[in-house]
Amino acid sequence: MKFSGTITHLSQKGLGVVKNAQNNISYFVYGTWPGDIGEFEVINKPLNNKKFAYARLIHLTHPSAQRQAPACPYLTLEENACTGCPWMIADYTSQLEQKRNRFVYATKRAGFDTTQLNIDPIHPAPHVYGYRNRCQVKTDGVKLGFVSENSYQIAPINDCIILNDKCRNLLKTALQQLPNKAWRADSEHSWQFIELDDDMQTDEIHLNRKRPFKQGNTQQNARMQAWLREKLARNPHPGKVVELFCGSGNFTQIIAESHCTAIIAYESEQHAVQLLKAKNLAKVTPRMADLFSSFVWKNLQKDVSDAKTLVLDPPRAGLKMHQGFFASFAALKTIYYISCNPETFARDAWFFSQNGWSITDTQLIDLFPHTSHIEVLAEFIKK
DSSP states (O other), X not given: OEEEEEEEEEOTTSOEEEEETTTTXXXXXXXXXXXXXXXXXXXXXXOSOTTEEEEEEEEEEEOOTTBOOOSOTTOSSSTTSXXXXXXXXXXXXXXXXXXXXXXXXXHHHHTOOGXXXXXXXXXXXXXXXXXXXXXXXXXXXXXXXEEOTTTSSEEEOSOOTTBOHHHHHHHHHHHTTOSOGGGOOOTTOSOEEEEEETTSOGGGOOBTOOOOOOOSBHHHHHHHHHHHHHHHHHOSOOOEEEEESOTTTTTHHHHHHSSOSEEEEEESOHHHHHHHHHTOOTTEEEEEOOTTOHHHHHXXXXXHTTOSEEEEOOOTTOOOOOTTHHHHOTXXXXXXXXXXXXXXHHHHHHHHHTTTEEEEEEXXXXXXXXXXXXXXXXXXXXO
């Protein structure tokens, strides 16, 4: 089925939304922006919702005023094109506006009166190209690139303009090793993966070897660290601090600089805990724990019950463990929540608010230009 229409807004996943007047169904469309007018074709992509479906843009009749030609030659509407930076089709100002809209919508949907929240404009990235300090590429021994969301196949590339110079050179080195029989996928997989980051050397390029996690934008990570440092400095009585999802210590080192009395830092990934221990940070006790296990939480209560301050930086799934959470943190006064997912942040923030906590500060940070990703920094105070 083909139809004409106008992209009215973006979905939570950053896809354009257009309503088909013929059947009153709204369609999600990759590669479109609010204000785009075009012709669309319904595609057979599963979605368990009778009010929504997927379509593709077949002809752009009138482009949005915010549209621009993408700087990357690998971003096209072809089925096997790279989909890593889908918002590169729009000017950066409108990207920031849409990211803020995503956060506002998520908090409103969770139950908040957003007129009562002080939501400042998002902090832009200093550089919209050449900013990324890490990436994971896929290879089948013949080609190398990123997996296209449109085809679930490797979208081959020869360069990536959002990577910083060190990572671009590492990518070039990896590409020079193609074709490579040792990199062929086995019968159970369509590809192998290679992780690159600007802390590694070219002789450290290996298949299927995870690198330690770090925030992907060095300058914006420094901004997030500065936010936490300032918040802790203004906290008159941080007391004992519990940090959840501490990783290898990106924010632990900032907490250790504060006038807190002690820090217990929890992480589920063993290698990250080992890296944190190797830093020998003052006042820090690193511990391994599966923070999504209710059984583990029962055993943690004795260590966290007297904590005055909580710092958490969970994965995209958010905190999730709500039942009995605040019973464990009986003495808690302040929460600093760092989130990479507005939807799960809003869910958790609403849970906090229903248990007597108020959001006193919210900062939005753009770590990854040309994507729908947004980082949320929030301070909660006990009412």
